[in-house]
Amino acid sequence: MKTRILLASLAIAGFVLTGCESDDTAPIVIENEQGGGDGGGGETPTDNNIGGTQTSDLTLAIGEEYNLTEALIMTEGTTLTIPAGVVIKANPGAGVYIAIAQGATINAEGTSSNPIVLTSSIATPSAGDWGGLIVLGKAPINSVAGGDATSTSEIGGLPYGGSNAADNSGTIKYLRVEYSGGAADASSENNGFSFYGVGNGTTVEYIQAFEGKDDGIEFFGGTVNASYLSVIGSQDDSVDWTEGYTGTLTNVYVEHRVEHDKAFECDGFNTDIGNNADPIFWSKPTVNNVTIVGRGSATGNEAIRLRAGTQANFTNLLITGYEEGFDLDGDTGESPTGQGVLDGNLLATDVTFEDVVLKMKNDTDYTFGEGDFISGDGSGTGSDYDSWNTGWTRN
Secondary structure (H helix, E strand, C coil), rough: CCEEECCCCCCCCCCEECCCCCCCCCCEEEEEECCCCCCEEEECCCCCCCEEECCCEEEECCEEEEEEEEEEECCCCCEEEEEECCCCEEECCCCEEECCCCEEEEECCCCCCCEEEECCCCCCCCCCCCCEEEEEEECCCCCCCCCCCCCCEECCCEEEECCEEEEEEEEEEEEEEEEECCEEEEEECCEEEEEEECCCEEEEEEEEEECCCCCCEEECCCCCCEEEEEEECCCCCCCECCCCCCCEEEEEEEEEECCCCCCEECCCCCCCCCEEEEEECCCCCEEEEEEECCCCHCCCCCCEEECCCCCCCEEEEEEEEEEEEEEEEEECCCCCHHHHCCCEEEEEEEEEEEEEEEEEEEECCCCCCCCHHHEEEEECCCCCCHHHCCCCCCC
């Protein structure tokens, strides 16, 4: 049969659609051709084709290779188990992705010597061949008015958000997503990893986004902590947060290639929707041990964009090869990014800049200097990527 998923930029039946870049996301329709069977899932698949909406557990076999023929959506109460060494090759298209819905769990535990790989089925793959991995939880977001209200994901139209900061969506370790970021339209693209309202009961360690068309890793609110994050060759932002994300990121490595945007793009709220939390809160993650490798200061661009009132605590960064290190945007109204600096809620400690022309640019309407935002200039060492990058690729 044919599944039609309607995505819209307006609130529909109490849900609100999130966006990643544009403020005027157009309505879109993704159509997926459902494969054989009833889509109910259950035991290990026998033909190595996977996809469809699963209503029971799905367990893949150790060391096997699978073909993702369409969107695979794990529904509430189900578990997707992916053992070490499994390779999943996705058919081309923005509508081909893996989604772990609210109340579902993923148990994907690779190892450094035998990682799990989600990649393209095309013989000569390239960025944007397919969708990516989407995880949706019940942790707080600020795009809705609190309680257990939910928003809906940009791709798939699935609910996320709630009031359970400790929500558990499972475990993801040593998992690489390659050639993701297929575009549904000009303003709606998949990320490598999309974490929507994911709670801090979820384990996320040792993940890599490689050569994606859109963002590498994006956090839409939630409280999930993530460590050992490698993002290489993302053509949009490498790490992105919005909608009140408040987790901790530890050991992050970003490497830009010819096509790229920011290493970090950080929003206090989703500007397509607004900060609707009651009481209002902002994104305020803690970010420790970061290495960002640009392409040289002469190529322009900034490493880290902070905007829409975001707050954050950055510690121990090494930033190499950008015209600007930090660019702070905002105003004195709905996007008081600069107020966070003055209040000590937005700061960077122990940062080393190499081949960076301007360390900080203040595009807010607040008056402060570089020393008010950055302390320990020259003391950052970044993340020791060589000590934890086994299993990842640069090719």
